[in-house]
């Protein structure tokens with residue numbers, strides 16, 4: 001039983017590590033701020049929907065209160081509402097904290113609140129404000145690359161592959177292209193923030209090049225990364241950086257996203 005407890009007692013934040021809470025924009029500072037704190041409305045855009053919420057920071061308990069007025073926001077997540085709310089609170093606060101015009105009182109309140117949180121949860125982690133969901137929109141990425149490098153001539157579907165919950169032993173396959181189905185699959189571990197966007201983009205670009213410069217048979221064997229292919233591949237603007245990153249970091253992708261080594265050992 002103790003073993004099981006350790007497995008499930010992960011900090012709540014970690015449940016949402018690779019999750020997008022939506023794109024956050026803070027409303028204007030309408031009520032101003034005074035010794036009683038600060039009240040701000042905000043909007044979250046997620047999956048094409050807008051959700052309205054409010055942040056209240058005050059010296060009373062609770063110091064920080066974040067609410068979402070459209071309850072169906074929480075329906076967008078598999079995680080418990082409390083975990084979503086906790087992460088959202090971190091996200092909203094980290095954005096407010098960066099504003100120049102917030103008063104010292106509010107700053108001190110935020111600091112108090114954050115420190116309490118840290119004590120509660122030593123691994124507390126602030127989710128980066130940039131929406132990964134939008135940055136890693138592979139369909140939009142496909143369209144952009146198609147326009148920029150192929151005159152819109154590549155005709156393929158792009159999809160995230162399914163992750164397997166095991167450790168890869170031999171190597172990591174970033175993506176694949178199925179010529180018959182005209183289907184590009186990208187490895188879902190490329191969604192992680194540790195992977196630079198240009199590496200994801202290069203993976204997609206590489207697979208698109210397979211349609212541009214198809215495989216052929218020479219001396220009885222199939223050539224897919226032939227000279228014509230490589231020439232096209234090098235046109236990608238971050239080619240060298242992407243290759244370097246792959247060379248130095250591929251081993252980080254051998255584990256399923258978010259899993260610790262113990263979790264996959266049998």
Ligand SMILES: [Zn+2]
Pocket residue numbers: 206210224225
């Ligand atoms: Zn290839």
